[in-house]
Amino acid sequence: MTERFSSRLLPTCLALLVAMAACASAAPLKRRGEAGRYSGYMDLATRAVNLTRIREHAEALLSLGNRELAASYVSQCLARLGLRVWRQSYTVPVPQDENSTLEILSPVRRAVRVYALPPNAAETCSCDVQGELVYVGRGELSDLRSASVAGKVVLMDLDSGYNWLLAASLGARAVLFVERPGARAEEYASKYLADAPLRFPRALVKLEEARRLISLLKRGRVLVRLRLRVRWVMANLTNVLAVIPGERGGEALLIAASYDSRVPLPALAVDERSAASTAALLELAKLLARGRPLRTVFIAALSGSALGMAGARALAESLIRAYGPLGSARDQLKVALILDLPPAPAGALLLAQGGFYGDFGWERAPVRSGLESLLTYLTSVGEYRQADGLYVVCGR
Secondary structure, eight states, X not given: XXXXXXXXXXXXXXXXXXXXXXXXXXXXOOOOOOTHHHHHHHHHHHHHOOHHHHHHHHHHHHHHOOHHHXXXXXXXXXXXXXXXXXXXXXXXXXXXXXXXXXXXXXXXXXXXXXXXXXXXXXXXXXXXXXXEEXXXXXXXXXXHHHHTOTTSEEEEESSOTTHHHHHHHTTOSXXXXXXXXXXXXXXXHTTSOSSOOOOOXXXXXXXXXXXHHHHHHHHSOOXXXXXXXXXXXXXXXXXXXXXXXXSSSSOEEEEEEEOSOSSOOTTOOOOHHHHHHHHHHHHHHHHHHHSOOSSEEXXXXXXXXXXXXXXXXXXXXXXXXXXXXXXXXXXXXEEEEEOOOOSSOOOOOOXXXXXXXXXXXXXXXXXXXXXXXXXXXXXXXXEEETTTTEEESTTO
8 A cells, every 4th residue: 555655646745736726825716927826835735745644544544444434534533633523414325245255165165255346226146156266367258268157156357348248148157356456446337237137246356365266276176155245225424524714704615535435346435546535635634724724615525436426416415405514605615626536646637527417618617727827837847757656846
């Protein structure tokens, strides 16, 4: 985690910098040619952002692996800053993975924790099946045929698209996917059917366990028993919110991040992306609480990312209906900034929308000119060291 997280320090700093520029501005953001307008923000970001603390937050969140514990951790961190903290709860149906396992029957006997994939439509695909284990790489048709997958449990690479459907059509009993660190949510999205209740068990195996299984397969025949235990439950999920009062009234902004995983694995509620984004959010809250911003700032740690953005929709509903502390300030809210730090090294990218509800006219956004001016400045400073993949700003 530590080595991979270090590669995210550039996007972390830049994301924080963008947010701080909007927070500290006394007037609506406008285009200005002089770089001096932003140099103070850059100095603050490189001098005051504690990268070690961000990493520690991320590792702590990853170690919890549970939405409820993650929400409590975020609440406690914000409360220690002396902020007013509250929770917004909502109920949503979720698939619950109840300790699914893969038992190796031969040539050795031991149990491996596996992680059920999301249901196909309403079909949870719970199962208790036995069979020979075969590894088919990316699951191309030629590999599936040569492995004679009928009646067998198939081990397949994650970056295999919808090839698991080929395995199912050829009579495989189940498919186990090999974890790939840094995989995008889109890769997981191809491993289940949102609209078809196909009863076909699928689960994820952690990379190290998968390597052990492949090593066993190289020595001979491996027999396994797969038990997937998944059921639908009505779960109470929580958004954690806090407010940092500004020196001047009349304008406010929202800074948010998702603290649970966008990867739709019922048993893995926190992943590296959500942990890094939430850690950056907590560090930004600490900086803003230390020196009172000119605008009031609402901090939001959102849940339900893989459940149709349930937490973000609950938050939007509170704004529309004007209830709760945030809803009462909806007329003052001018900008919402969402921190989303990728699992692989990347630069800063400014997006005016996500893809959930369709397109947004960025050219019509009232803050476009100011934020584009800021990003132009960001690209003009610092030095990228290609040898070690680090971006150095102000000596850091």
